[in-house]
Amino acid sequence: KQAAYLGKPVIYYPIHSSNTGESAPQINLIASINGYDGGTSNSYETNVDAYWIPSNTPAILNTGSGYPESIHFNKELNEWNGSEAFTDTLFEKYYKSYITNVFRFNERLTKIKARLPLSFLQEYSLADELQIGDLTYRINSITTNLQTGESSLELLNGSEAVVSSGVGSVSILISSSNSATPNTACGYTLNTTVHYTGLLGNTTQLFTDSALTTNYTGSGNYHAFPGSNYGTIDTNGYVSNYQPCPTQEPTMTTSTATNITYQSFTMNGSLDVANGTVQEKGFYYGTNPTYNDPSNTKIAEGTTSSGSYQKTISSGVSANTPYYVTAYGINQHGEGIGTTISFTTPSAPIPPTVTAEPVD
Numbered sequence: 001k002q003a004a005y006l007g008k009p010v011i012y013y014p015i016h017s018s019n020t021g022e023s024a025p026q027i028n029l030i031a032s033i034n035g036y037d038g039g040t041s042n043s044y045e046t047n048v049d050a051y052w053i054p055s056n057t058p059a060i061l062n063t064g065s066g067y068p069e070s071i072h073f074n075k076e077l078n079e080w081n082g083s084e085a086f087t088d089t090l091f092e093k094y095y096k097s098y099i100t101n102v103f104r105f106n107e108r109l110t111k112i113k114a115r116l117p118l119s120f121l122q123e124y125s126l127a128d129e130l131q132i133g134d135l136t137y138r139i140n141s142i143t144t145n146l147q148t149g150e151s152s153l154e155l156l157n158g159s160e161a162v163v164s165s166g167v168g169s170v171s172i173l174i175s176s177s178n179s180a181t182p183n184t185a186c187g188y189t190l191n192t193t194v195h196y197t198g199l200l201g202n203t204t205q206l207f208t209d210s211a212l213t214t215n216y217t218g219s220g221n222y223h224a225f226p227g228s229n230y231g232t233i234d235t236n237g238y239v240s241n242y243q244p245c246p247t248q249e250p251t252m253t254t255s256t257a258t259n260i261t262y263q264s265f266t267m268n269g270s271l272d273v274a275n276g277t278v279q280e281k282g283f284y285y286g287t288n289p290t291y292n293d294p295s296n297t298k299i300a301e302g303t304t305s306s307g308s309y310q311k312t313i314s315s316g317v318s319a320n321t322p323y324y325v326t327a328y329g330i331n332q333h334g335e336g337i338g339t340t341i342s343f344t345t346p347s348a349p350i351p352p353t354v355t356a357e358p359v360d
Contacts, residue, residue, distance in 0.1 A: 010054070014054065016053070017049060017051050017052070017053060022061065024051075027049075028044050056071050062083065067086065068087050071089075072089050110156075138156040139154075142154075169210045173192060174194055175188035175189060178219055178223050180221050180222065183273055202241070250274055252270065255341070258310075261346065266311070268310045274306055276331035282311065283299055283326065283327055284297070285326075317345060320348070325340065
């Protein structure tokens with residue numbers, strides 16, 4: 001007689017045959033075996049349709065609760081119906097992203113020495129990310145000398161480079177417009193989707209599709225990039241001269257006033273280059289040649305788009321008076337102004353003199 005055997009525990013989802021979402025097949029169970037454990041004949045319990053299924057998936061059908069999870073390490077056939085649909089395996093959920101990225105051709109390990117604050121050392125975990133400048137890194141390891149306070153960091157490419165499938169891409173918006181002048185390029189709207197893999201910067205190649213098969217065709221001029229950056233793109237889609245945009249105010253032009261009368265006038269201006277995100281644009285006007293003198297008036301035009309704009313003043317205007325107008329625009333870097341122009345309103349018309357004559 002064999003000794004009792006205590007095996008390792010088996011983990012599975014117990015699913016009752018009545019809860020599979022489909023008709024359960026009937027099975028036959030052996031009740032006794034002739035000559036074994038006191039059995040005198042072979043007997044069966046037939047047509048059993050109520051039983052527990054030891055399953056490696058929380059559902060039997062791909063419409064059930066828990067689909068497509070599986071406790072298989074990799075994708076396996078479902079034991080019940082041979083389905084290959086349960087793809088959310090242990091490897092897929094917990095291992096694939098890390099292993100794929102470790103062996104990517106463009107994965108990089110960056111080593112940095114730094115003095116980190118005690119609050120960081122007490123709270124960080126390897127699941128955290130570090131931002132240094134405009135780049136994000138994943139933590140591979142941190143070794144700290146408690147006597148000197150110096151830490152040695154091993155960092156991996158950041159989250160923007162993590163592609164779980166190993167063949168995917170990251171998408172961003174850049175400006176379709178381009179310019180030979182960085183300030184002008186930085187003012188363009190981000191309106192074109194491009195794709196890349198790895199870290200965004202010099203030598204990154206941009207593509208028009210997520211499969212990275214068709215390169216973006218640049219002209220060699222500057223384009224605007226996310227995060228207030230700019231860079232040139234060549235005809236093969238490679239980025240160079242990638243750097244932060246100059247922190248400049250909007251570039252403005254003040255044009256000649258029009259429709260000038262003794263009691264109204266129209267101010268004209270242009271927002272030429274945004275140099276960032278414009279929050280307001282308008283005019284300074286008044287009778288003092290210093291545009292921002294307290295006696296002058298500052299009035300917003302009401303929109304923030306680039307190009308020409310105007311504003312008509314039809315109240316509080318004096319006749320035969322010199323006026324000064326200066327266009328302005330405000331972005332996150334400050335206020336930009338155009339040149340100050342001047343004009344003089346005409347004299348008010350003289351009403352006719354009417355003399356009454358006596359009637360004979």
